[in-house]
Amino acid sequence: MRKRIVDALEPPYRVTTLGNQSLLEAVDVTVDCLVIAEGYDRSVIEELTTQWPDLPVFLLVSLSEDHDREWSVFRTGVDDLVYRGRRATDDPLPTRVRNRIDDCYEETISDVGETVLTTARSLLVAADDELDVEIEWGLEQVGTRLDADRCLVFGYDDETDLLEPTHGWVTDSRSAVVGPERLPAKSFPGFEDSLRGFDDCVVPSDDPWAPSTDVPDGFVGGLEDAETDANATHPYLERRDLEALLAVPIVVDWELTGVFVVGQSQRRTWPRHLRKQLRTFGKLVGYTLERRRQRRALVRRNERLERFASVVSHDLRNPLNVIAGSAELIAETDDPTYAENVLEAVDRMETLIDDLLLLAREGDVLGDLERVDLETLVEDAWKTVATPDATLETEGLSTLEADQNRLRQGLENLVRNAVEHNEPGVTVRVEGFETGFAVEDDGTGIAPENRERIFEEGYTDGGGTGLGLSIVDTVVAAHGWDISVTDGDLGGARFEIVTDPSPRANGA
Known part of the structure; x- marks a missing residue:
């Protein structure tokens, strides 16, 4: 026996x-x-x-x-x-x-309540730089407890409608199957029918009346006939050899910010109490990441306020001293030519105040996004800036999704930076490349040791307010883009703005 x-x-x-x-x-x-x-x-x-x-x-x-x-x-x-x-x-x-x-x-394998509580305690006391490790530790604990093959957290961007993995755990035996995946939300099982509406996607479904998972156009390969479970034959599962999947929405303040996914290579059920526990885990991760984002934003605001105070106290004092000194000379000599110094100082103060207000009021806030013709916007920005002896060249510019007014502010400041910090007759080239666009000139360039500081408020090598490139950096960050500076082909500085780090998202 x-x-x-x-x-x-x-x-x-x-x-x-x-x-x-x-x-x-x-x-x-x-x-x-x-x-x-x-x-x-x-x-x-x-x-x-x-x-x-x-x-x-x-x-x-x-x-x-x-x-x-x-x-x-x-x-x-x-x-x-x-x-x-x-x-x-x-x-x-x-x-x-x-x-x-x-x-x-x-x-x-159908109860992770204690695991969720343990993870919650760890996340509550973790420092910001420890959160990623703690989240992935929690994913490992959940995955091990459920005997799962993978536990993943995807961030969701409603503007691009893309899901991007932020944290993950997989069993050693399946580690080769998992790689960085940035995929359209519509290609994820149950996203349109369930997750977008804050409902779970459950495979296999425990609800005979649940809608079958949508399979978007463009997927290669056939599906089984309509009598089979469409969820179980969704390409996302088939390509990963998964027989069971639970995806719960991560919702923060009534906004879908991500998806928490548990996948298993063997068929299993997902009891309602377990789904509730995993929704709690997803919410815990979502609010933890949101809390970190808010803390970091607060730190950035405080640092910006400190820099603003430094700029105001230093850069405004200089033109005020010029005005005071020139006024004394006019009073003593009755020479009106000193009034020119006063007017120049007033102009500098006005420019400085305008730039400070622009940074303080708009910061990283965007208006409506629309499809913008980049070449037209560059030409408009060029006309706004005084460029009597400079030359503009454009090449390969296309359209992109942006706040037109804010992007124009950034372009104006990039053009102004090239014109004001180089000799007359400078050539400015704006060209597109696969993942964004670049603005470069044939001037003297920027020394490598200064490239990290040029976007700080108040930093200047003379002749400017020290706020122009900070405005550019703020505009770029507000759009979720990245900016860097390097040596250009023309011999001067080249500012590269990456608007989409991965234009061909993995649709697997």
């Missing part, structure tokens, strides 16, 4: 049988379930269940009508009894043992 029971359990379970070894000595942390016969002394069983209170223990007992005897057995701490005797309607003993262990396994 022992061999028949082992054969019924293997696979998928790995079974070890005990010979003359002591039961107490045989059990360790690698044991997930214990099946023992009646022959063991009850005191040994009681000691075992006391030492290992979370270990499921099943006792094989003879069929009996003695309920007091059954009750005394249960008092030893075992989880259930499996009867050796067999009624006419009963399955064979090995099958009954297998069914009971299957039930135990299903219960074990």
Whole structure:
């Protein structure tokens, strides 16, 4: 009978049988379930269940009508009894043992409540630079508890309608299957029908009336006929050898900010209490990341305020001193030519104040986004800036999604920077490339040691307010783009603005 029971359990379970070894000595942390016969002394069983209170223990007992005897057995701490005797309607003993262990396994992998609480405690006390590690540790704990193959967190951008992985865990055996994936939201199972409306996507579905997952146009390969579960044959699952998937929306302040995904290579169910626990985990991750974003934004605002105060106290004092000194000279000499110094100082103060107000009022706030013709916008910005002896060249510019007014402010300041910090007759070239566009000139360039500082408020090599490139940086950041400076082909500085780091998103 022992061999028949082992054969019924293997696979998928790995079974070890005990010979003359002591039961107490045989059990360790690698044991997930214990099946023992009646022959063991009850005191040994009681000691075992006391030492290992979370270990499921099943006792094989003879069929009996003695309920007091059954009750005394249960008092030893075992989880259930499996009867050796067999009624006419009963399955064979090995099958009954297998069914009971299957039930135990299903219960074990269907509760992550304690794991969620442990992760919550870790995230509450973690520093900002520790959060990513703690989140991925939490994903590992959830994945291990559920016997899953992967746990992933995707961030969602409603402007681009893309899902981008931010955190993840996969089993070692499947690590080669997972890579960085940035995919259209519509290509993710259940996104349009469920996740966008803040509902779970459950595969296999436990709701016979649930809508089948949409399969967008453009996927290569055939699907099974309509009688099969469309969720289970969605290309996202097929390409990853997944038989089960649960995706829950990450919602922060009534806004969809991401998706938390658990995938498994073996078919399984997703009980409602487990789905609720995983939604709590997703919400925990979402609010943790939002809290970090807000903290970092607050730090940036405070740093900007400090720099503003420095600029105001330093740069406004200089023209004020010029005005005061020139006024004294006019009073002493009655020479009106000193008034020119006053007017120049006033112009500088006016420019400085305008730039400060632009940074303070608009900052990283965008208006309506629209499709903008970049070449037309560059030409308009060029006309706004005084460029009497300079030359503009454009090449390969296309359209892009942007706040037209803010982008024009950024372009004006890039043009002004090139004209004011180089000799007359400078050539400014604006050209497009695969992931964005660049503005470069044939001037003197920017020394490598200064390239990190040029976007700071108040930094200048003379002749400007020190705010122009800070405005550019703010405009770029507000759009979610990246800017960097390097040496240009013309010999001067080249400002590269990356508007889409991955234009051909992976649709897998």
